[in-house]
Amino acid sequence: MSTSAHFIIENAKIFTSDPANPHAEALAVKGNRIIYVGDRQGAAKYRSEKTRVIDGQGQTLTPGFIDSHVHLLWGSIWMGNAQLQEVRTKDDLKKILLDFAAKNKTDAWVVGRGIRYGIVSTRHELDEILADRPVYIGAFDGHTGWANTRALELASILHDDGRELVNGIIVRDESGLATGELREGDAMSTVMDLVPKPDAHRKRELLKLAIQEFNKTGITSVHNMNGDMDELMAYAALEDTGEMSLRVYVPYHVKPETTEEMLSEAVEMAKVRMDYVRGGAAKFFMDGVWESYTAFNVDPYADEPDVKVEPIFSLEHFTRMAALCDRMGLQVAVHCCGDGAVRQALDGYEAVQRLNGKRDSRHRVEHIEVCQPADMPRFRELGVIASMQTSHAPFSLEEDMVWTKRTGPQRWPISFPWRDLKNAGAHLALGSDWTVAPFDPLINIYVALNRQKWAPDDPDQRLTLEECIVGYTRDAAYTEFMEHQKGQIKEGYLADLVLFSHDLFALPAEEIRTAHVVMTMVDGRIVFE
Numbered sequence: 001m002s003t004s005a006h007f008i009i010e011n012a013k014i015f016t017s018d019p020a021n022p023h024a025e026a027l028a029v030k031g032n033r034i035i036y037v038g039d040r041q042g043a044a045k046y047r048s049e050k051t052r053v054i055d056g057q058g059q060t061l062t063p064g065f066i067d068s069h070v071h072l073l074w075g076s077i078w079m080g081n082a083q084l085q086e087v088r089t090k091d092d093l094k095k096i097l098l099d100f101a102a103k104n105k106t107d108a109w110v111v112g113r114g115i116r117y118g119i120v121s122t123r124h125e126l127d128e129i130l131a132d133r134p135v136y137i138g139a140f141d142g143h144t145g146w147a148n149t150r151a152l153e154l155a156s157i158l159h160d161d162g163r164e165l166v167n168g169i170i171v172r173d174e175s176g177l178a179t180g181e182l183r184e185g186d187a188m189s190t191v192m193d194l195v196p197k198p199d200a201h202r203k204r205e206l207l208k209l210a211i212q213e214f215n216k217t218g219i220t221s222v223h224n225m226n227g228d229m230d231e232l233m234a235y236a237a238l239e240d241t242g243e244m245s246l247r248v249y250v251p252y253h254v255k256p257e258t259t260e261e262m263l264s265e266a267v268e269m270a271k272v273r274m275d276y277v278r279g280g281a282a283k284f285f286m287d288g289v290w291e292s293y294t295a296f297n298v299d300p301y302a303d304e305p306d307v308k309v310e311p312i313f314s315l316e317h318f319t320r321m322a323a324l325c326d327r328m329g330l331q332v333a334v335h336c337c338g339d340g341a342v343r344q345a346l347d348g349y350e351a352v353q354r355l356n357g358k359r360d361s362r363h364r365v366e367h368i369e370v371c372q373p374a375d376m377p378r379f380r381e382l383g384v385i386a387s388m389q390t391s392h393a394p395f396s397l398e399e400d401m402v403w404t405k406r407t408g409p410q411r412w413p414i415s416f417p418w419r420d421l422k423n424a425g426a427h428l429a430l431g432s433d434w435t436v437a438p439f440d441p442l443i444n445i446y447v448a449l450n451r452q453k454w455a456p457d458d459p460d461q462r463l464t465l466e467e468c469i470v471g472y473t474r475d476a477a478y479t480e481f482m483e484h485q486k487g488q489i490k491e492g493y494l495a496d497l498v499l500f501s502h503d504l505f506a507l508p509a510e511e512i513r514t515a516h517v518v519m520t521m522v523d524g525r526i527v528f529e
């Protein structure tokens with residue numbers, strides 16, 4: 001007597017991410033678990049009249065994708081603002097903002113998200129579009145915002161009142177008036193804090209919408225890269241009502257002003273271990289981004305050598321807080337775009353190991369846009385995970401002039417060094433950093449497979465398709481201590497699966513985006529098909 005499966009998927013090209021058994025053609029699912037992986041005949045033994053049999057039609061089936069870096073709740077709320085990702089000119093911006101303003105007449109504010117750098121830089125440019133309502137637009141990377149005069153007046157920052165910000169710069173002209181450009185969190189908050197927040201009902205609706213969109217692209221888990229108990233509870237509420245279809249790992253955001261006592265919130269979050277929603281980590285920011293001259297670098301900026309950047313945490317401050325987190329069993333993740341920030345995070349982790357002893361802590365560095373060669377082997381030595389998002393890399397020299405200008409040709413060979421870090425033995429976890437970049441894994445994989453060299457002598461940093469899938473599944477599961485539960489198609493593992501429209505391995509690298517997801521399963525339930 002054999003057990004009856006709820007699902008059998010047969011005739012698929014299964015890539016399991018299991019190094020001991022990388023390929024299979026069929027599998028069986030019972031409840032929320034995979035109960036069989038192998039050939040068609042073997043799967044047939046689990047078939048009964050209650051079993052739904054899915055024909056994979058010879059296409060690729062992989063473990064569900066785990067995006068190791070997203071901003072889920074933030075992003076959902078973004079979805080309720082004007083979407084500026086496709087804006088390329090001031091005219092595009094004008095059209096979208098005026099259209100959005102007309103459709104949202106009862107909202108006092110006009111807020112837009114996702115704009116590239118270099119399209120507007122002053123309040124006057126926004127005043128020309130709309131002057132009688134407060135306007136705020138945020139850069140795609142969340143590190144810079146621009147406000148019109150009305151918004152600056154409402155925030156009482158048009159005139160310099162001598163206020164000091166911990167983390168942020170209100171850019172001012174020679175006469176002391178705010179230009180409209182707001183760099184980093186505290187500066188953006190002066191204006192953003194005035195924008196009415198969506199109410200709980202609206203938030204929940206936007207969140208459900210975002211989760212559905214994730215499922216459509218094959219994403220079954222995310223690491224939400226900022227958060228607190230409130231945010232964790234927003235996800236938990238969806239799980240309670242049976243409406244959750246995305247596993248969410250939620251760290252606690254440690255800010256420079258966070259005290260040691262406040263870390264108890266992170267400890268409380270770590271106790272939440274539901275099927276879909278889990279705490280257990282702490283997220284820091286060591287620096288900002290290259291584009292706005294807030295990345296903490298080893299050598300001066302190529303285009304503004306006089307700019308001097310200080311890290312958000314001193315080495316002593318970071319080490320003290322990270323050591324506390326480590327002692328409480330929390331995983332630490334730290335945003336580092338500049339090579340100076342990467343180095344300081346590694347120095348901090350090394351100091352934490354000396355203080356607390358070496359344990360299986362799997363601390364992580366996020367982004368790593370530039371990394372000094374001497375620091376690359378330290379990831380393996382310290383057991384630190386490289387969490388990287390391939391779409392951040394300028395695809396070609398023409399595609400992103402700002403980033404490549406800031407860093408300059410001398411740094412290009414050590415920029416977005418996925419290949420070099422992997423070769424140096426780092427665990428490479430892939431993700432998108434949505435809303436900074438699109439979450440669709442096939443878009444991010446396309447960049448990883450096809451990124452061009454910016455100069456002929458730059459090293460080739462491209463990854464293989466197999467490495468991309470492993471980075472999005474097995475290594476991402478390892479990154480959240482879930483490698484024995486998910487990230488591989490293996491008997492006993494969670495039934496988080498994704499079936500594609502094509503045999504991905506048969507597609508030329510440049511055509512990978514012609515494929516799409518046809519079925520996503522989470523916890524043994526089909527959530528998209």
Ligand SMILES: [Zn+2]
Nearest residue numbers: 069071225433
């Ligand atoms: Zn991020």
